Structure formats: structure tokens, C-alpha cells
Amino acid sequence: LASVVRCGTIDNDFFPNARKAYGSMKTLDVNGGTGHSRILVGERLANLPQYLPPGRTVIVTDTIVRKLYETQFPEVDMVTVGVGETAKTLASAQDIYGALIDLEADRTTFIVGIGGGIVCDITGFVASTYLRGVRFGFVATTLLAQVDASVGGKNGVNFRGFKNMVGVFNQPEFVICDLEMLRTLPRSERHSGFAEIIKHAAIGDSALFDFMERNLHGADTLDASVIERFVSDSVTLKADIVSRDEKEAGERRKLNFGHTLGHAIERTTGVSHGEAVAAGMVFAADLSVSRGLLDRAEADRLSALIAAYGLPVSIPADPTALMAALRRDKKRAGEGIHFVLLEGLGKAVVLEIPVAELELAISERK
Numbered sequence: 001l002a003s004v005v006r007c008g009t010i011d012n013d014f015f016p017n018a019r020k021a022y023g024s025m026k027t028l029d030v031n032g033g034t035g036h037s038r039i040l041v042g043e044r045l046a047n048l049p050q051y052l053p054p055g056r057t058v059i060v061t062d063t064i065v066r067k068l069y070e071t072q073f074p075e076v077d078m079v080t081v082g083v084g085e086t087a088k089t090l091a092s093a094q095d096i097y098g099a100l101i102d103l104e105a106d107r108t109t110f111i112v113g114i115g116g117g118i119v120c121d122i123t124g125f126v127a128s129t130y131l132r133g134v135r136f137g138f139v140a141t142t143l144l145a146q147v148d149a150s151v152g153g154k155n156g157v158n159f160r161g162f163k164n165m166v167g168v169f170n171q172p173e174f175v176i177c178d179l180e181m182l183r184t185l186p187r188s189e190r191h192s193g194f195a196e197i198i199k200h201a202a203i204g205d206s207a208l209f210d211f212m213e214r215n216l217h218g219a220d221t222l223d224a225s226v227i228e229r230f231v232s233d234s235v236t237l238k239a240d241i242v243s244r245d246e247k248e249a250g251e252r253r254k255l256n257f258g259h260t261l262g263h264a265i266e267r268t269t270g271v272s273h274g275e276a277v278a279a280g281m282v283f284a285a286d287l288s289v290s291r292g293l294l295d296r297a298e299a300d301r302l303s304a305l306i307a308a309y310g311l312p313v314s315i316p317a318d319p320t321a322l323m324a325a326l327r328r329d330k331k332r333a334g335e336g337i338h339f340v341l342l343e344g345l346g347k348a349v350v351l352e353i354p355v356a357e358l359e360l361a362i363s364e365r366k
């Protein structure tokens, strides 16, 4: 059975060391087939020790996060990985295995990944495979990691240039989302997070969509109540979808909204993931309009929101190269390509689109 439960305070039997109830913190419980995860939105890095089981803990982090926040880490052993997609490899995983062996980490060792999506993905993968699996948790330090990467139990590394080719499904025991840590995040990284939040609103939460429209200033200044809502609503929506389809057999595909063309744009132009997804969402919304599924006015609202959050509504790219990249996409099935379209703001549908129709739409793309 899978479910998402909202609760307001830390009790508890789940984390016996957590002593206090934190007024402004929101906790969300995610029960998936591969385990139970507690997402703590608004909790602070400084309180991490309260969530650690007795015994040995090893921290995995990257060089940038370490430099910025090491003084706030608990005094435990630490393994540091490099930064960027090129560090998300089996070679980095091997380095961490080696360090764990040198540290004589055993099955009772608890591993905490402190960082963005890359650190979380590698840490979850290493913890799930070292000694056939040890317990682990995350402190998610980027907006993207808080709203997306830390929820859903996907862990893994890139291989031969293909993203996330090798990995496992497994839930972290907890994810601390320290909203204050987002203040040191470069603006471009913030925008990547906004792109995924807009995606969540567009596919399943029209109230969040309205809220994003009304709270641009709060988002820009990282107002705690605004960001808390962005993170907790995103986590709730993603956890709800994932709990119904953990291994991506159907419903979970909706989370690919904007990503099918987005990945092709990212690969062929080299723009950032968030920018490519933003342009991909606009394309998917336009396709939804031309199929008669979505009102033009709603598609325009989506484009306006994307632009307001500092993201591009279009990225020029060679149509032939885009089609070649799309054809290679793993979501291709039969004569068509699985595409997530909108039937309204907050309502997504997954359809198989004929290749010829996509070719035409891409050639007409501005």
C-alpha cells in the first residue's frame, strides 16, 4: 500500500532522537513499495543529528557544499565527490565504496548525502549497494533536489554519457529540506528548481499554479512561506503520483511533461536542463492546443508563468537534430512517441503522438 500523509510536527517513534516540535516545519510521509520516507520541509541542517540512528554515520557531499556548509555538519566521517554530471559516475561510486571500506564502514553504518540532486542520486545508489544496502538519508540543498530529486526513490549514476543508466529504486529514510540553504544557490540553479515546480503545478495542481502567479516577488526573495509551499506541494504531488506508479508503468510518465522535447533540446543545444524543460513545456502546451485539448488562453498563462520565473519559452534548435534525438528517446513506443499533454492547467494526459505529427509541429516551432 502506498500513501502520502501530511502531519505538522515531529512526534516520535519514527525518529526517537528528535526532541522538539518545530512550529513552521512541515513533514510529509511517503510510503512506497521500496520503503518509507519522511520529508522534512523547513527543517535545518543543524538539527541533522536528531535524525541519525545511534552508531556510525558517514556524510557524502560535494566540494562546493562542503566549502559552504562544513562548519554546520555534525562531526562524523565525510567523503567528498566532485561537482557536475561528470562526477555522477560509477567511478565516483567506486571512490565512495573505497572510502567506506577504508573507514571500516559496516552494515550498521548510516550514510547521509548532503547536496543537490547529483549528491543525492550517487549517495542513494552507493548506500543501496554497499554491503547489499545500508540505511541512508539526505539533506537536499538545491531547490531542484528538494522539489524533485529527493522524492520518488530513484537513485543512480550516468554511464557512457547516458543519464541515469545504472541505478536502483530505494527510498531514503528522511530528507531534510533546509530552505535557508537555498540562499547561497546561484540564480541559474534556482531557476532549474522553478521549472520543475511549474511542471508540477501544470500537470496536477492548479491551486499551486495560481499561487505561483500571485507570489513572484516572494519566490524571488526566497520568502520562507512561499518556498515552503512550493516545496511541500511539489513533494505531495510527486509522492502521490509515485506512490501510485513507483516503477513508471503509467501515471509516473506525467512527470515527464516538458521533458521529452526538453531532453532533445538539452542534448542538441547544450542549454541547462531547466531551460530546456521550460521550452519543452511550452511546446507540449502548444501541441495540446493544436489537438484541441487545451484552451489557447491557458497555454498563454503557462508561457507567461515560465517567462515570469526567468525561464525561456523557446530555444532555437535544428528540427532535424531534435527529431533524431527524439527518435532515440526511450519513451518511444511503436509508431509514436509518448508525450505528456495538458487537458487544462493542472490536468495532464499521456498520449502516443505519431512521429509525422511531431515532425510537423517541430518544424513549425518558433
Ligand SMILES: NC(=O)c1ccc[n+]([C@@H]2O[C@H](COP(=O)([O-])OP(=O)(O)OC[C@H]3O[C@@H](n4cnc5c(N)ncnc54)[C@H](O)[C@@H]3O)[C@@H](O)[C@H]2O)c1
Residues within 6 Å of the ligand: 062, 063, 064, 065, 068, 083, 084, 085, 088, 115, 116, 117, 118, 119, 121, 141, 142, 143, 144, 145, 148, 149, 150, 151, 152, 153, 154, 155, 163, 164, 181, 182, 183, 184, 185, 186, 189, 192
Ligand atoms: N532521482 C530523481 O528522481 C531525480 C529527479 C530530478 C533530477 N535528478 C538528478 O538531479 C541532478 C541535478 O540536481 P541539481 O540541479 O540539484 O544539481 P547539482 O547537484 O549539480 O547542484 C547544482 C550545483 O549547486 C551546488 N550547490 C548545491 N547546493 C548548494 C547550495 N545550498 N548553495 C550553493 N550551491 C549549492 C552544487 O555543488 C552544484 O554545483 C541531475 O543529475 C538529475 O539527473 C534526479
